[in-house]
Amino acid sequence: MKNAMIWITMAAAAGLMACGHKVERRDPGPPVTVRVSEAAPRLMPAGETYTGSVKSRRAVTISTKMMGRVLRLHVEEGQSVRKGQPLVDVDAAEAQSAYEQAQAGLRAAEVAAANARRDLERFTSLRAEKAVTEHQLEQVKAGAAAAEAQKAQAEANLKMAGTLLxxxxxxxxxxxxxxxxxxxxGNLAYPGAPLLTLEDPSDLEIGVAVPEERSRLLAPDQAADVRVDGFPQPFRGTLTSVVPAADPMSRTSSVKVAVPPGTSLRPGQFARVRFDALAEKxxxxxxxALLTQGQMDGVFVVEQGLARLRWIQTGQREGGFVQVLSGLSAGERVIAPVPAGLQDGTPVEVAP
Incomplete structure (x- = not known):
């Protein structure tokens, strides 16, 4: 009983001491001068990015005009070539035989034509001496003309054989x-069947498949932001065409974006495109104004002369601005830039 009374007495004394102690309140100090910016609607590029491939606007599909086995391919994919450079050798044994036959035919025709010209000269002299009749001379003239025609035909045959060769x-x-x-x-090539594709790298475009409902907002001469894998800087491209008919299988429309000259891109590179026309407020x-702690983003909002920390959900970032998905309303004033050491509840004064 005695011990219980001692504990009660000590507790009462402690209570009296606590009641008599004055709690010190920290002086918040002078207000911090800050600059503010209003949260407001802003036009920002659409979040969706579409993929495409760089290709040449001048592409040539190279094929053969004769049937034959491919003997040799002189080039590899990605290789640069110059005009007139050998690309493919196709077995032309039959064409070579036909060319040799045409050469022999021309030689025979040339001999026959030369003999006919000599006969004509001789018969012309004989006719002047009245040693032959006019009819005989006309026959020799006809023979000489036929020989010249055969020679011309042989020359045309040789030219055609050379073309085929x-x-x-x-x-x-x-x-x-x-x-x-x-x-x-080693493969057999057919006339018209593709062997190689040659593209001009000086005139490029990007082909992009865009969903049908979004492609309706696009039109030629609009601008787009383009990023290409392996290319250090994004660049601005211009839409050249929008095919209105959608692919029935994929429900997408074909959109082409011109690549500005001097970008040093190559056909086949992978590109990501964002269209200005799809931008939203x-x-x-x-x-x-953003304060990041770990994976959380926040801003300081000015409320009744105090800086109040507000955690927000952010979206895309573009041109020095960040999209606010939630946690903030239009018209609220946020502190930007954030002074070093600013804490929640700090008095602030907005700079004029």
């Missing part, structure tokens, strides 16, 4: 880059 070696029709090899050596604040 030339099909055995295919050369580059222009400068460019080989972007695809359709066949390897979103609530945004300056990026310098």
């Amino acid at each position: 030339s099909y055995g070696r295919i050369t580059a029709p222009s400068d460019g880059i080989i972007t695809r090899r359709w066949l390897d050596s 979103v609530l945004a604040v300056p990026e310098e």
Whole structure:
């Protein structure tokens, strides 16, 4: 009983001491001068990014005009070539035989024509001496004319045979880059069947498949932001065409974006495109107003002369601004930039 009374007495004394102690309140100090910016709707690029491939606007599909086995391919995919450079050798044994036959035919025709010209000269002299009749001379003239015609025909045959023989070696029709090899050596080539694809790297575009409902907002001469893998800087491209008919399988429309000259891109590179016409107005604040702690983003809002920390959900960032998805309303004033050491509840004074 005695011990219980002692504990009660000590507790009462402690209570009296606590009641008599004055709690010190920290002086918040003078207000911090800050600059503010209003959270406001801002036009920002659409969040969706569409993928496409860089390709040449001038692409040539190279094929052979004769049937034959591919003897050799002189180029590889990605290789640059010059006009007239050998690309493919096709077996032209039959064309070679036909060319040799045409050469022999021309030689025979030339001999026959030469003999006919000598006969004509001789018969012309004999006719002047009245040693032959006019009818005989006319027959010799006809024979000489026929020999000359046969010679001309033989020359045309040789020219055609030479053209066919030339099909055995295919050369580059222009400068460019080989972007695809359709066949390897040893395969049989058919007239019109593709062997190689040659593209001009000086005139490029990007082909993009865009969903049908979004493509309706696009039109030629609009601008787009383009990023290409392996290319250090994004660039601005211009839409050149929008095919209104959608692919029935994928429900997408084909959109083409011109690549400005001097970008050093190559056909086949992978590109990501964002279209200006798909931009939307979103609530945004300056990026310098953002306070990041771990994976959380916040801003300081000015409320009744105090800086109040507000955690927000952010979206895309563009041009020094960040999209606010939630946690903030339009018109609220946020502190930007955030002074060092600013704490929640700090008195602030907005700079004029």
